[in-house]
Amino acid sequence: MYKDLKSCLDDLEKHNHLIRITEEVDPHLEMAAIQLRVYEMNGPALLFENVKGCEFKCASNIFGSLERSKFIFRDTFTKMQTLIDLKNNPTKGLKNPLKYVNIALTAFSALPLKNPFSKPVLYKETTIDKLPLITHWEKDGGAFVTLPQVYTEDADKPGIMNSNLGMYRIQLTGNEYVINKEIGLHYQLHRGIGVHQAKANKLGKPLKVSIFIGGPPSHTLAAVMPLPEGLSEATFAGALGKRRFRYTYKDGFCVSTDADFVITGEVFPNENKPEGPFGDHLGYYSLKHDFPLMKVHKVYHRKDSIWAFTAVGRPPQEDTSFGELIHELTGDAIKHELPGVKEVHAVDAAGVHPLLLAIGSERYTPYNQTKQPAELLTQANLILGKGQLSLAKFLFITADETHKVSTHNEKEFYKYMLERIDLKRDLHFYTNTSMDTLDYSGTGLNSGSKIVVAAYGDKKRELGTTISDEVKSLKTFINPCLVFDGVLIFQGNKFQSYDKAKQEFEDFNNEVKENLFSQFPLIVIADDSEFTAENLKNWLWVTFTRSNPSHDIYGINSKMEFKHFACDAMIIDARIKPHHAPVLEKNPEVEKRIDKLFEKGGSLYGLKNM
16 A cells, blocks of 8 residues: 555665666656666666756656556555456355455545545645656657646536546647646547536536646556546545545645645636647657647645656557556456457557457357358447547457457467458448547548458468569569568558559559459558568557558459448558658657666666666
8 A cells, every 4th residue: 555656666666666867867858768768678667866957856667567567556456356346247246245355345445535634745836847847759849747647527516426537648838838827638528527628618617627646556547547437536546555545625626635746727618729749659749739728726746746757659658558457457347348249459559549359259140141240240339339449440350259369469360350351241431430639540630430340250261371473573562571371561652642542552453463362361551561561569550550441441353332342352551641640759869868877887777687
């Protein structure tokens, strides 16, 4: 049980999970670059003790591995798994009540505690410009908070039990923000805070917002936990941390008294300012767009406060560990929430939201009918209607009675699907629909398309394992590479326009002889085929972050049959398009400057051997 962030960091240090960085480090680009490198090395949590131009210490990479994350919650992790399982299977508790007595005690910690006496976070007031102003990537629009817990209440049902605690990025400086008076909030309208803002707007009232930074680690995890709407994250934080969520009210704003920092303010109806750019978790910059403006009321911090942050970029990064931890905590919950669905895997290497792999059920096929996707299509709609899963562009779903296929083994999953796919039947498009705000492969902000690929039945083909001379001799797209069985990458010219692309694919079709790709049902066109085929992570990232299904999927011998797209082989054009956001690239000068920390005499020397 940790009462604050410092006690957690002390515990990590005691067990060799943390290193102190004593050298002066610049919050402009250097701190983020250090964390990104340490994460790549599977390194420890970091405590920056000497932040240039700032009085506060900073901590990062706290959740940088699943092992460390589970260590932090080692006293309650198993109990929380059981508690979630009991929620999904309440009859277990009725059948064995004595077995779950300890779980009832854990559940008691879920009750938030209004704290009228001890209020450490109200130790002192400060201003935005005195905070650690961390800039993560070279083209970022300013300094951002990257591990915030953003608290709002329901205007119709105020109080902590109907509150929302979410993790939405916060821009502190830059653009048109008036320093110390205004900051920017970036969130999607379907999130809890968006629901609260819509209700406040309807009443013509400003939405009161409190931003907590630091505090017990259970508060941070609660802010990213996908809880059902109406269930307060504060209750989950208390149960997971085995310490009731302590809070008070100051000037009408809720304040987490265990936090290290609190920023309070108001969002007024229809007041927006440009937010961004920001190097984000898809591996690209999210660009500048109008988002809600928060007018700052007060900024508080506790004595010896520590600023928690993370650096994001092309996955995997520290937020990958959040996903792994949530998956282990929730276990089989998906089976109870989505009938018939056995597994859903949001693929981290593809940026999480763009690509889902799923295993469902086909339980009702009559014995005398051909096996084909039927129930799977119903389950696909359930998946795409569920919370953050609705942001997916690509959903590949199958059924497996042998129980040998796992969505977490992407290569084997695809091989299983591609052996069975019927490309005249199994491709189902959703056009002119919503998409992730951070994904710029679509036709506009929040606008794009989706595809469900539902394959089921007996094996139809042997997948290709070698590239023939005939394939190598093709001229429209060149330098074919094999990713894995049944999947080819070709290299194309630089993308110019969709009209030009349409002509290229017509030319490609004209030079392809019949059945040339009968063993390769999936083909990808990329800017660099060798880079894309180099490893599975590159293929997943390039293919699914740089394509919009309705605009970028073509086919060999494609045609429309009663408004249904059919082809002999599916082609995904994953070249970078003119409207795409820039790729995140490390700054060589910054990388050179931080080398000294990893050299002899530096705080991180010898880290490779840890």
